Amino acid sequence: MSRLLLIILLVTVSIFNSEGQQIKALVFEENTHDFGKIKEEDGPAEHEFRFKNDSGQPLVILRVKASCGCTTPAWTRDTIPMGDYGFIRAKYDTRNRPGEFRKSLTVYSSIKSGTPTTLFIKGEVIPRPKGIEEELPTLIGSMRTKYRVFNLGKISSNEAKHSTEFDWYNDGEDTLKIVNIEHPQYIEVLMNEDYLLPGSRGKLTLNYDALMRADIGFMNENITLYSNEKGMDSVKSYSVYANIVEYFPAMSSVEMASAPILALSKTMIELGTIKEGEKRALSVQIYNKGKEVLKIRKIEPNCSCLTVEVSSIEIEPGKSTEMNLTFDTSQRKGNQQKAVTIYSNSPKNPVSRVTLKSYVQAN
Numbered sequence: 106m107s108r109l110l111l112i113i114l115l116v117t118v119s120i121f122n123s124e125g126q127q128i129k130a131l132v133f134e135e136n137t138h139d140f141g142k143i144k145e146e147d148g149p150a151e152h153e154f155r156f157k158n159d160s161g162q163p164l165v166i167l168r169v170k171a172s173c174g175c176t177t178p179a180w181t182r183d184t185i186p187m188g189d190y191g192f193i194r195a196k197y198d199t200r201n202r203p204g205e206f207r208k209s210l211t212v213y214s215s216i217k218s219g220t221p222t223t224l225f226i227k228g229e230v231i232p233r234p235k236g237i238e239e240e241l242p243t244l245i246g247s248m249r250t251k252y253r254v255f256n257l258g259k260i261s262s263n264e265a266k267h268s269t270e271f272d273w274y275n276d277g278e279d280t281l282k283i284v285n286i287e288h289p290q291y292i293e294v295l296m297n298e299d300y301l302l303p304g305s306r307g308k309l310t311l312n313y314d315a316l317m318r319a320d321i322g323f324m325n326e327n328i329t330l331y332s333n334e335k336g337m338d339s340v341k342s343y344s345v346y347a348n349i350v351e352y353f354p355a356m357s358s359v360e361m362a363s364a365p366i367l368a369l370s371k372t373m374i375e376l377g378t379i380k381e382g383e384k385r386a387l388s389v390q391i392y393n394k395g396k397e398v399l400k401i402r403k404i405e406p407n408c409s410c411l412t413v414e415v416s417s418i419e420i421e422p423g424k425s426t427e428m429n430l431t432f433d434t435s436q437r438k439g440n441q442q443k444a445v446t447i448y449s450n451s452p453k454n455p456v457s458r459v460t461l462k463s464y465v466q467a468n
Contacts, residue, residue, distance in 0.1 A: 130160035130219045131212065138195075140228030145199045149177075154193040154224050158185045165215040169193055172209040175202060176226070180212075195226050203232035237274055246338030247277025248330075250309075254344045255328075260315045263352035267313040275301035277334075285331040291317040292345060294328055313347055321349045321448050322403045351402060353452040365422070366395035367451040369459060376432065376463035385432045389459055393420040395451065401426075402448040410434070411443055411461075434465045441465055 133156040140150050158164055163186050169178035175198045181191035195210055207227040214222075241249040250273050260267045275281040282300035293312035301307050311328075318324065326345040333339070356364065370390035379385055393399035401418040410433045417426040430445065441464070447457045 130158070130164070130216050131214060131222050132157045132159045133222065133224070136223070137225040137227065140197070140226065142229050142231055143199060144231050144233065145201075145203060146233040148199065150197045150199060150226075150228065152195050152226060154195070155190055156193070157190050158187055160187065160214075160216050160219065162187055162216070166191065166193070167213045167215055169213070170211045171195075172211075175206075176208045176210065178210050193224060195224070197226055197228075199230045203230050205229045237276070241272060241274050244276060245341040246332060246334045247275055247279070247281055248332065248341055249274040249276045250343075254346055255309075255311055257311060257313055257345065257347040259348045259350055260313055261352045262315050262321055262349055264313070264315045265317070267315060267347075269311050269313075271309045271311070272306060273301075273309050274306045275303055278303050280333075282333045283330050284333055286328065287331075288328040289326055291315075292326060292328065294330075311345065313345075315347075315349050318349065320403075321351050322405050322446070323348055351448065351450065351455050353455070356452060361452065363396045364453070365393055365397045365399035365420075365449070365451050367399055367447070367449045367454055367457055368392040368394050369447075369457060372457075372459055374459065374461045376461060378464045378466055379432075379434050381434050381436075381438060381465050381468050383434050385434070385463075387430050387432075389428045389430065390425045391415070391420065391428055391447070392425040393422055396422050398422070400450045402450065404428070405446045405448070406430075406443070407446070408443045410437060411445060413445055428459075430459075430461070432461060432463070434463075437465045438467050439465060 133154055135154065138152045138154070140152070143150050163184050165184050166180045166182075169180050171178050177196040177198070179194040179196070185191045193210060193212055197206070197208065205228070207225060210224045210226075212222040212224065237249065241251050243250045243253050250271060255269070255271055257267060257269045280300050280302055283296050286294045288294050291314040293314075295310040295312070297308035297310060324347040326347070328343050328345055330341040330343070331339055332341065370392070374387060376385055391401070399420040401415060404413050404415060406413055412431045412433070414429045415426060420426050432443065441462065443461045445459045447459070449455060449457070
């Protein structure tokens with residue numbers, strides 16, 4: 106038994122020494138480099154990690170694996186004699202990567218018993234100043250905006266004045282003035298400046314009256330601005346997107362426990378491969394797992410290729426209704442992902458969604 110314990114001890118010491126040698130095989134002057142704050146426009150940031158071959162034998166760096174395609178490694182390609190030095194170089198591409206970063210490089214050498222060494226680079230990329238063409242890329246006449254769509258985001262159905270502000274810019278050589286605006290009565294359009302001099306920036310405010318709109322779901326509206334420019338440049342049409350969700354007042358735990366609860370038999374439907382032109386019919390059960398009547402406010406498919414029918418828009422507690430869907434693949438090819446959005450008076454989940462996935466094979 107004593108002899109066996111001695112053998113185990115000797116093996117353990119041997120392993121410890123071997124591991125210690127592995128750790129010391131590549132002795133780096135540093136394992137982490139902090140670039141600090143670097144400007145995006147200054148281009149790739151580079152740093153060289155120097156190491157000493159302390160393995161007791163010549164070695165070769167076989168490869169260096171970066172944790173991200175944004176980091177390009179380089180290294181000493183020649184055999185490094187015992188006691189000599191080599192390098193691992195890390196180049197981090199700052200382009201379009203603003204913000205803090207921390208990336209790793211794993212170094213593999215020819216020392217068979219050695220373990221890979223991991224190096225780190227970190228820092229913060231300060232975004233480069235954007236030109237007006239990048240910041241406001243949409244140009245109609247001499248008026249620049251970010252998009253041709255003004256997205257107001259989510260609006261509660263009880264809001265009478267949901268305000269959102271957008272930038273606009275005069276990219277022309279003459280004074281730009283908006284002389285007339287066409288818009289729905291529930292959207293107020295305010296130009297915070299009466300006119301803009303060439304090279305000037307202004308603000309455009311949209312006030313959306315969801316109470317007057319008296320609807321819920323995704324809204325796609327249109328507004329048209331008329332300027333003092335000549336010809337077609339004077340007409341500037343934009344879309345206004347809004348997602349109106351039902352307002353629920355604050356509810357106690359008792360009230361919430363009594364409220365209707367919408368549940369779906371499935372939220373994801375995989376249809377597999379379908380031939381182009383085929384129509385696929387399917388159904389989803391809508392359950393009311395609450396204690397009050399569940400009311401379906403609206404059902405919106407996101408594609409004209411989907412038709413939806415529901416047996417009932419009011420569901421008693423503990424009951425269900427069937428929602429029948431038909432997916433028409435005519436003039437559609439390749440991967441398809443469509444969705445049906447259900448709006449209801451269920452305070453826990455007033456907006457629910459069923460997603461369909463398929464691959465449409467061309468005939």
